[in-house]
Amino acid sequence: MTISHFIYNFTISNITSLKFIVDQQVEDIEMPENLKLNTFLDEFHSDCPHPECNFGFYGFAFGQSPFPVPQPIQDALIKNADKGAYAAVPGIPELRHAISKYNRHYFKMDIAPERIYVGPGTKELVFNLLEVLHGTVILPTPAWLGYLPQIRFLKKNYHMLPTRANKKISPVDLRKLALRLQDRQKILILNNPHNPTGLLYDRLELEEIADVCREQNITVISDEIYALTTYDFSRFVSMGKIYPEGTFVTNGLSKSHAAGGYRLGYVIFPQHTIELREQFKKILATEYTAVSTPIQHAAVAGFEISKELDDYFVATRNIHQMMGDYTYHALGAIDGVKTTKPDATFYLLADFNAFADDLHKIHITTSQKLSESLIVHPYHTAIVGGDSLVLERTDFSARIAYVDYDGVLVYQKYLQNRPKSSSERTEFVRNNAPKIVAGIDMIAEFFNNLKRDNIAKLETKKSSLVATD
Template sequence: MELFFEIFFMIKINKHISQLKPSATLAINQNVKKLREDGETVFHFGFGQSPFPIHKSIVGALKENVKQSHYLSTTGLYDLRVQIAGFLKKHQDVDANWEHVFIGPGSKELLYQTILIFEGTFLIPKGSWVSYLPQIHSKDGKHAILETDLKHNFKLIPEVLETYCKQHSNEQNILILNSPNNPTGAVYSNQELQAIAKVCKAYNIIVMSDEIYSQVNFKKDFSPSISKYYPEKTIVFGGLSKVFSAGGYRLGFMYLPKDLQQLDNVYRSLFSETFSAVATPIQYAAIKAYKMKPKLKKHIKKSNSVLKAISSYVYSELAAVNIQCTTPQGAFYMMIGFNGFKKQINALGIFTSISLAKHLLNKYCVALLPGSDFYFKEEDLFFRLAFVDFNGKKALNGIEKKGNIEDTFVQNYCPNVYNGIEKLKLFVKSL
């Protein structure tokens, strides 16, 4: 054993990679799976996977093309790129030329490839997806966390962005913007994006717009894109995982805008030396998804109605016991906070969101991700709550059977969500 450790510690690896920890979302999901396999009851608010079945039209297209075995172009299947360009225009109001639409093994990988390519400072609003910063750290890149607050649903406001840019006007700044937002569930309005775009234009900022949840919107068919107001330097990212409930298919896309299209060959070269091409049968199946036929669109709309009902229930139940909540407008998430109970929680010997997350899991069987994974301070007792721990197929069947979503819908069709919320309420009442 001693010899093993001597050999292990003689191995030299990239120090920036060695300092990374497993993705917080994937790590908590594996932890909960292990607990459940061991017979433990856990109310899982820690992982944001779509619970709904993949529409049969997409599954059928995959079956039809399962024998497709040849490598495709590094940038992706021509028909798929054309289809996505049309989808972006019709279903996201983004003008996209198919020649600059690229296909990759998930939007996560395409975001990473983009981070590898650009030099400068990456600007991340507080309350953003867990993987942005680790990806930047892996290349020893520069970053800045931009302050947000609960009053604005943890959305970036233009004044904060402009203040930073005035102080760092000589740098190349790259803003990473995510709407609908993971972890808050917030959606930027047209007016908010227009105001941010004005600052971006003034300071020549490159924008990475993560729109993976665009059609998971509780009021409209799709969410506004900053690309509408800043098409010159906004790179748009999307994929199959959230809207089409196909996370395991691992297919994403990105659209390179007008002022950055000279980088086409840079992207092609990097793709060719890393992932080569996305699985061929998956690309053919994705064509069916991005055609967004009426039955598929109806399926997505019905799924969104379930998510909207659950988010409204969770918000009202937690707000009623004075737990802080962001207002859910899309995606699968809310940020919730226990800062109003900080004195009582500190009396338990708990001073950080990480410690409180462990306490809630051990004592109340509730799994939440601490806000520190989303760029909050550790002493800020905020958490991401993902409200998708339910059987999506049963929930959709419940709507078909009842014809509407009743007050008891969450209790009847989403028992883990219902019971988990009851546990959180019990915790607060115990303080």
């Protein structure tokens, strides 16, 4: 063996036996629930022996807008493919100006472009805000599944704020909690319109929350990524308007422009935050330098005010509303099921707790087990269970997303012939979103079977008791 062979073999054998030690901070965090679900579905389908499993599943779990990315954004991306230079950390000036105008037009807010920072999605920006802001986080529940892993990753102090029956933050409960917290600064995560309930906070509700925030020195991160999906858009009010001195508003392209994969979001800083913005800039510069330059140019087209985009927002929110109305009525028609009535987004929160006794009888004791039981043959129905929404593990609530249809086709069909009456709207859903219709029927069948099987078991037990009597 030559020396070089020896060195080669020695290196290879050492490489193959290398064991990497993962940093404890990463070991301690869990995979965010939506990604866990992806893995679970893949595993389930590769293990499932029934031919029906090839069909896939009724997808109520994934929160992604199915519509085409608006044409002006696509065109601008192609046109700017040659932009290879790094962009400025807070974003290219054209984009910050376009976002400023967009906010004036849609949200009636006058924001100087300097108060706007661009990042790779609002999820990252919320994370960056949690990095820069000292304080205990107040997380109202149920909550979007993205926040808690970030809070835990950053090892921030946090407190849940369970909402009451109306599923909205109670200002009284917020004040009570804030009074108990020692920190000089507290951070409330407000998500409006809300994932998973689809509910919208009106002006008065926001004002009441803002009063408590002023009194208790609570900073608000207002995640408004679903703002433009609000079905009656005239009802939407940004927390940035109500509490401008204490609110960080985040928004982006992901939901309203069906462009989650572009990874572009922005944050509006509160007034008088020059020093804080400099600190924030250090974080962005350290972590990702800037958002991809061609994407920023494409986003300029997305935030421009035009009739084409306006029509797109109107059409897409109308379709979301139709699907939401159908889902709300069809689920509500199942005896025992209660749901929120969405004002925006493409989600609602379904409450299956009326079946708790029946579920316990077949050893389904957690929302996770309920989700797993619904995904297996013969139901093939994917939902997001309560524990992924930061509810109690034993709470049989679930998020139902109503976007499982071909969005490109449905969008075209809607433009060709807009359904007007309520029967036409129902017909539209039946014809164009058959998986939503069949998936809700599956949920109904699951609970019918559950009740029927439990009754049958009880009957058998009774008759065997009679027989032994």
